[in-house]
Amino acid sequence: xxxxxxxxxxxxxxxxxxxxxxxxxxxxxxxxxxxxxxxxxxxxxxxxxxxxxxxxxxxxxxxxxxxxxxxxxxxxxxxxxxxxxxxxxxxxxxxxxxxxxxxxxxxxxxxxxxxxxxxxxxxxxxxxxxxxxxxxxxxxxxxxxxxxxxxxxxxxxxxxxxxxxxxxxxxxxxxxxxxxxxxxxxxx
Numbered sequence: 614x615x616x617x618x619x620x621x622x623x624x625x626x627x628x629x630x631x632x633x634x635x636x637x638x639x640x641x642x643x644x645x646x647x648x649x650x651x652x653x654x655x656x657x658x659x660x661x662x663x664x665x666x667x668x669x670x671x672x673x674x675x676x677x678x679x680x681x682x683x684x685x686x687x688x689x690x691x692x693x694x695x696x697x698x699x700x701x702x703x704x705x706x707x708x709x710x711x712x713x714x715x716x717x718x719x720x721x722x723x724x725x726x727x728x729x730x731x732x733x734x735x736x737x738x739x740x741x742x743x744x745x746x747x748x749x750x751x752x753x754x755x756x757x758x759x760x761x762x763x764x765x766x767x768x769x770x771x772x773x774x775x776x777x778x779x780x781x782x783x784x785x786x787x788x789x790x791x792x793x794x795x796x797x798x799x800x801x
Contacts, residue, residue: 648686655686723752726761
């Protein structure tokens with residue numbers, strides 16, 4: 614939050630965009646934090662993804678909205694993650710009246726199942742490399758209902774949302790064969 618003024622007299626207002634600079638810098642300096650869960654390493658990250666402010670080229674903006682995406686590792690609750698972010702924000706503004714926080718689209722992180730006979734069968738049969746899923750999937754939501762789940766598929770997650778994103782046909786076929794083989798085995 615700031616105070617609107619004419620750009621020729623910026624001292625008569627408070628630039629809401631400029632007020633956000635310390636938080637933006639903190640986010641820019643924020644390093645991924647590695648967290649090990651089971652035999653998988655996750656990275657907790659925070660990044661600004663949207664910014665919106667200003668009403669005209671000759672007006673000091675009184676409002677600036679910033680969207681920050683926070684990804685937290687399994688083992689941490691959404692509440693813990695939100696509290697950490699609240700504490701970070703509080704250190705970047707002179708008073709809590711200078712900002713307002715709204716948390717939306719809150720999704721749990723998916724835990725790594727440790728004792729699951731079906732998953733152990735899958736692991737021992739296919740001996741695939743296990744990596745963290747650094748994106749939200751329904752695995753987290755299923756976990757809140759006591760349902761163990763994992764992600765498995767042919768995607769190349771490091772190129773997600775980039776130009777040229779694709780799936781290699783050989784990887785797609787390999788995953789299809791693994792799925793078909795695994796679901797065809799009778800289980801008690």
